[in-house]
Amino acid sequence: MRITVVGSINLDLVAIAPQLPAAGETVTGATLARHPGGKGANQALAAEKLGAEVCLIGRVGDDAMAGEALALMEDLGVDLAGVEVDVAAPTGVALIAVDPSGENQIVVAAGANHMVTPEQLPQRIEGALIVQLELPIETVEAAVGRATGFVCANLAPSAPVSERLLRRADLIVVNETEAAFYGDGLHRGGGRVVVTKGAKGAAMYQRGVEMAWATPPSVEAVDATGAGDAFVAAITVALLEGMDPAEALTFACAAGAFAATRPGAQPSAPERDQVEGLLAG
Secondary structure: EEEEOOOOOOEEEEEOOOOOOOOOOOOOOOOEEEEEEEEHHHHHHHHHHOOOEEEEEEEEEEOHHHHHHHHHHHHHHEEEEEEEOOOOOOOOOEEEEEEEOOOEEEEOOOHHHHHHHOOOOOOOEEOOEEEEEOHHHHHHHHHHHOOOOOOEEEEEOOOOOOOHHHOOOOOEEEEEEHHHHHHHHHHHHOEEEEEEEEEHOEEEEEEEEEEEEEEOOOOOOOOOOHHHHHHHHHHHHHOOOOOOHHHHHHHHHHHHHHOOOOOOOOOOOOOOOHHHHHHHH
């Protein structure tokens, strides 16, 4: 199973704090960790760990943070031949605050991610494709237009996209906030739409009609960062393997739940046997 991910690459600076700050508030007593991140990189690594052969297309800066951001993917064997180095822009950075329940707040400085242009993409993208919206929209649109196989569009963070992208996507994944942003436009194409609802579960629709619903196993959440990306990777892998909608949703919910039990977006991504073990109880 070959999956190309066109997406962002960041270094996550994670402050684990007693509570999340309100506007204008300073919270002390935090501990700091550094993890590879970025939605594209997170989904690429998660899909590789779940058994896919993954190629990532993206961009990093010519700086020390790039090595940290790519380290786990290099160790796992993700194909990084499509990752270019930008001498003018820094590696993307995400500033993440996490509270004891696993809830988070995230601010992203995109850096080199905003330098990924359609010219960096191959003319044809063979196999399956996963995209998100942390790259320039024109680059995402070009990637979808050049895809020859299954397309998963994780429309996060919310941003206007073309009707053509919405109709081309075989699978659209959004959370409740993103679903509200796009409205009924999500359902005008013939593809499947998955709306995630955190610990409450996820639903799959086709042309606005609910096809399946699943809830995640009960876990003790530590850090929700990356849980959504693990879900996106898992639902894509599951559908490509031929799982039916309910089975695929259940598998993806378990992957997301497992990721929430560990700190860091990429370090928390589960292996295949860990997802299956969680489902087995």
